[in-house]
Amino acid sequence: MxxxxxxxxxxxxxxxxxxxxxxxxxxxxxxxxxxxxxxxxxxxxxxxxxxxxxxGKLLSTELMANHIYGPSYVSMESALRHHGLIPEKVYTVQSMTLKRSRQFNNAIGRFNYTFCPEDYYSIGINQQEKEGYTYMIASPEKALCDLIAYTPNVRLRYVKTLQLYLEEDIRLDMEAFYKMDVEIFKQCAFTSKKKNDITNLIKLLE
Structure with missing residues (x-):
């Protein structure tokens, strides 16, 4: 039609x-x-x-995620994978939202939304344009902060523990990590519920 x-x-x-x-x-x-x-x-x-x-066009999981529940932006492993920073395929589209946490399942896949407060939410979000449409997605720095701050049972109180987490657990591209914007980490640390863990990102980067 x-x-x-x-x-x-x-x-x-x-x-x-x-x-x-x-x-x-x-x-x-x-x-x-x-x-x-x-x-x-x-x-x-x-x-x-x-x-x-x-x-006749490929669907965009990022665009769908923004529309299914919002305001929201794609983040965590979904954004890190999108930016080419982790090797593993991600099967759940992860987003941050100003609304309560929700999950949606449909024929495309699973869409997971995690609540975060407004002062933290607004940091490090990018609007990306692709083939005539736009969607909101976390910068590499914000995606990493979101992953650390909002993944249950992740405790990275020491710089060495953090480094092992980045290199072995999520297999982050460390060359790209050392080129990241420390200012976004600082803003996230100031408003995050895991201030110490994100401060360790700053220490590792500097």
Whole structure:
């Protein structure tokens, strides 16, 4: 369907689809049929994205994550992998949000959202543009701080422990680490709930 293809990969809500399909006797049934046939993918209740087999374009998990629950930005291992800083594939799209923590599962995968306070949230976020759309994602520095500050049972009280965590546990590109912006680490340390752990990032970097 040309109308659907024109939507591209931007997630759309139910009301937009309903108006787009207003020419059908029952737009609601048509939406259900399109979902059943795989031409529409439901991301959550009331939010859809056009299938790549209709749009001819690859879906963006970052863009979908921003739309499923927000305000939010992609972070932690998802952002580190996106920036090419860790080797392992990441199967859950991880984001930070100003809302309560939530998780969504759909045909695309798992989308996990972790709450953080506003003064911390606003640090080190980048708006990335790609092929006509934009999404919010953590800078490498912020993604690393988020991972350390908001992963349960991660305690990096000593610089040596932190170094082992970076090199062996997440296998971070250490050459890239030593080129990171210390100012973002300092801002995160000032507002983070794991100030000591993030201060150790600064010590290791300097």
């Amino acid at each position: 040309e109308q659907l293809a024109d939507l591209g990969i931007i997630p759309v809500d139910y009301s937009v689809l309903e108006s787009l399909l207003a020419g059908y006797a029952s737009p609601r049934h048509k939406i259900a049929d399109l979902e059943k046939s795989g031409k529409l993918v439901r991301l959550k209740r009331g939010l859809y994205v056009v299938s790549p087999k209709v749009s």
